[in-house]
Amino acid sequence: MIRVAQILGKMNGGGAEQVVMNYYRAIDREQVQFDFYLFKGSKYVPVEEIKSLGGRLFVLPTLKHPVKYFRTLRRLLSENGYRIMHCHLSTLSYLPLLAGKKAGVPVRILHNHSTSGGAREWLRNIAKSLFKPFARMHATEYFACSEYAAQWIYGSRATAPLTEDSHPEVKHRRVRIMPNAIDTKKYKFSEKSRREVRRELNIPVKSLVIGHIGRFCPQKNQGFIIDIFREVLQQNQNAVLVMTGDGPDRELIKARAIALGVSSRVVFTGQRSDAERLYSAFDCFLLPSNYEGLPVVGVEAQCSGLPCLFSNRVTPEIKLLGTAQFLPLGNPHDWACAVLCCSGLRDSKAPEVLTQKGYDIFSAARDLADFYLRNSDC
Structure with a gap:
């Protein structure tokens, strides 16, 4: 059994953390377990459910204190000896990915769930754009929830069909689309x-x-x-x-x-x-x-x-x-x-x-578990 470090921000009822929990509930936990790394101040953390499923929770300083965040995360990743970390902070993943790199985590997944903001979020949009190359630099694997989200963070070539003449960087940065799958039976009309x-x-x-x-x-x-x-x-x-x-x-x-x-x-x-x-x-x-x-x-x-x-x-x-x-x-x-x-x-x-169309969580969770297990010996 392997443990994967899931790096999230605050669990405040948003979509990214919901996706991670959907996969956690459906994955074969005798083969793959999740450890959740969250910002301090998270409001909606299913603590009892996570613990009952065998997961662990680690609370980190927020990115308002980047040095403290980096040092704390690097220490925890090193102490727990992870082979895989999976980051869900969009372009802000650059800092945890760097911490993972310094801690010796060989497989570092950058997973994008979003795109650019609206006009009211212009400052955040600038920050997102500035951090894109740094997030990509420290990752070894590239995930996204859709082709649109993939192209926004990895570039238009990231989802282009591969050919014999494809640029080496395109082959290296090939993106895995991980669907925001759900329990389709649970959401059936009643x-x-x-x-x-x-x-x-x-x-x-x-x-x-x-x-x-x-x-x-x-x-x-x-x-x-x-x-x-x-x-x-x-x-x-x-x-x-x-x-x-x-x-x-x-x-x-x-x-x-x-x-x-x-x-x-x-x-x-x-x-x-x-x-x-x-x-x-x-x-x-x-x-x-x-x-x-x-x-x-x-x-x-x-x-x-x-x-x-x-x-x-x-x-x-x-x-x-x-x-x-x-x-x-x-x-x-x-x-x-x-x-x-x-x-x-x-x-x-x-x-x-x-x-x-591939949105059943149990099928998607099997695919994710297979990916983790194949890459756990890297």
Whole structure:
């Protein structure tokens, strides 16, 4: 049995940590175990679950204290004698990857889950761009959640087809696409869950329920969802908006709902661990993000058969079913019309389709375990 060091940031209910946990639950833990390295201050850490599955947790200083972070991580990696480390911090992985290199970890995976931010995150975008080459420099293996995310961090040649004439660097930096896979049976639509959740949230049975799940932050663009919902209400007064998640912008979004006079029809559930039940209660799912790698919530929502509306800044690879659409940002009226047209068009074959397309977590976890085991003797 080998242990793999999974290097994360804060576990605050985001997509990257959810992907890692999905794989951890499904992987053969008699062959592969995960150790989780997290920033201090993580809010949603499934401590008991991780320990019960055989994993270990290590809390690190944040990158606000880079020297302390580097020294602590290098020491822990060296003491635990890892053969493989798997970094999920996008371009900020440059520091843990360097620590792993200095600690003698032979296999160092850089795994990108995202792309560049919106205008409000210009400083972060500059930092991401500056750190790209350093992150690549200290990695030995290159992963991404989608071709779009791969090209953003590794360059357009990273996913180009290999030929005999391919440049050596292209062959060396060949990227492995690791799907944001899920338990497709778990996310299958349930009429029972639909009734129960609507009753729990005091939503009338015949309401049009628009749903969103995500961390409240500029990336997810939740203020635009409130704008869309106001347009929807003008045409359907039975509509209800359910917003699930937590984050720094949550109170700001609540204030926007009040300012636009729609707060009485908006349900803020907070962070929840039963997303599969919520999807069954929704009639439509919105994700007008400013940027995404390949959002796991988009995979989950489609697995439930939901019609999904994504912004055209989300990777096209998220379109797994015919019920998914892309719209440009800027005009909430157009989004509202799309919501009213597509709601209720559920795809009953969704879990089977996603399984065929490689998004079943048990199959994907076997592939990941095989990769780890093949490379553990490097």
